[in-house]
Amino acid sequence: MEFCVGTCAKIDSVGLVKQAEDLGASHFGVGDGPLLFSDPYQYLALAAQQTSTINLGTWVTNPLTRIAPVTANSHATLNALAPGRTFMGIGTANNALRSMGSAPATIKDLDQAVRVSQKLMAGERTEFTWRGETREVEFLDHNGYWYNDSDPIKTWMAAGGPRGLRLAAQTADVICYCLGPQPEMIQLIRREIDKGVADAGRPPGSVKLAGLAWFYQLENGEDWQDAVDNGFGSGPISSCITNSGLMAQHVEELGQPIVDASAKAAMAYLGDPNDPNPPHHLDVWSKYLRGLDPSHRPLITKELVDYWCLYGTPDQLLEKTQLMYENGVDIVSVFISNPFRATTDIDNIGNSIIARL
Numbered sequence: 001m002e003f004c005v006g007t008c009a010k011i012d013s014v015g016l017v018k019q020a021e022d023l024g025a026s027h028f029g030v031g032d033g034p035l036l037f038s039d040p041y042q043y044l045a046l047a048a049q050q051t052s053t054i055n056l057g058t059w060v061t062n063p064l065t066r067i068a069p070v071t072a073n074s075h076a077t078l079n080a081l082a083p084g085r086t087f088m089g090i091g092t093a094n095n096a097l098r099s100m101g102s103a104p105a106t107i108k109d110l111d112q113a114v115r116v117s118q119k120l121m122a123g124e125r126t127e128f129t130w131r132g133e134t135r136e137v138e139f140l141d142h143n144g145y146w147y148n149d150s151d152p153i154k155t156w157m158a159a160g161g162p163r164g165l166r167l168a169a170q171t172a173d174v175i176c177y178c179l180g181p182q183p184e185m186i187q188l189i190r191r192e193i194d195k196g197v198a199d200a201g202r203p204p205g206s207v208k209l210a211g212l213a214w215f216y217q218l219e220n221g222e223d224w225q226d227a228v229d230n231g232f233g234s235g236p237i238s239s240c241i242t243n244s245g246l247m248a249q250h251v252e253e254l255g256q257p258i259v260d261a262s263a264k265a266a267m268a269y270l271g272d273p274n275d276p277n278p279p280h281h282l283d284v285w286s287k288y289l290r291g292l293d294p295s296h297r298p299l300i301t302k303e304l305v306d307y308w309c310l311y312g313t314p315d316q317l318l319e320k321t322q323l324m325y326e327n328g329v330d331i332v333s334v335f336i337s338n339p340f341r342a343t344t345d346i347d348n349i350g351n352s353i354i355a356r357l
Helices: 015-022 040-050 069-082 107-121 162-172 185-199 224-232 235-248 254-270 281-285 294-299 302-308 314-327 340-356
Strands: 002-007 025-031 056-057 086-090 126-130 133-137 154-158 174-178 208-217 309-312 331-336
Touching: 002 015, 002 208, 002 340, 015 025, 015 040, 015 340, 025 040, 025 086, 025 331, 040 056, 040 069, 040 208, 056 069, 069 086, 069 107, 086 107, 107 126, 107 154, 107 162, 107 224, 154 162, 162 174, 162 185, 162 340, 174 235, 185 208, 208 224, 208 235, 208 314, 208 340, 224 302, 224 309, 235 302, 254 294, 254 302, 294 314, 302 309, 309 314, 314 340
Parallel strands: 002 025, 002 331, 025 056, 056 086, 086 154, 154 174, 174 208, 208 309, 208 331
Antiparallel strands: 126 133
């Protein structure tokens, strides 16, 4: 079974990727946040030289902080170091753009970026619209000297709503979606993906679902509150932000309590859009994925933790992981949101889950 580990890029912690590979993980992804983390491509280039089997990619980049030809070049360059094991993870951007005080990219932005990048990474000529002008673009090295556009690079698309799911079903190889071990939510997303794939005329099963959950292994005597305090912190709120719009359209299937709880947490974190004096965006995002900020503690309830997180004893972790696979997830994915315990978390993932699958 495929299993992905993700974390924030920290340039001097590349050894985490080798650790994950040795423990049996099939993929490793790193986030792209210019004001938040180290540069992902420098991190992945170093990781490529220290590993031999694990797939490497952005998790995720976006269409705006790097334009499509630059994104395509970065992945094709990585593909020269890790041929056939590079993937491009891309989405509209939650943290990268919001942390700069900007709105996420539009679905139209994402669509163009994906299609242009895919064409370029496959060695093809295509049209690219930038700064109001449309021009033909193509990688000009046809001999594989500067980058690798011969070995295929898969597209992972992060989706968080109906339009994103439809686009991903048309163009992606893998859809990355924030999910926990809850069958009804997994089945809903699986159904939406399969419908989108059929509508796009693609073969059944041609698009995989990577379910992203927040991880913590409980030690003796610990409970869900320790998991929040010591592990995934405010990570579950990211799942609420991503999912609240789609969940509101499926209240009868998911249940009013979890829909309301997720929307409430998302609103409390981001701030009321109608507030005449909203919190400064730098203050909001300075706390993102840095462990638990005390101001976020009241927002994270056991209901949200149970719904969005992969946590528990080793046996519970295994059971929940198997439940995710059984209900339609193809690649179980965990994002390590506390960088200060990443080594411990990866060790626990490898020994408690991957080795026992």
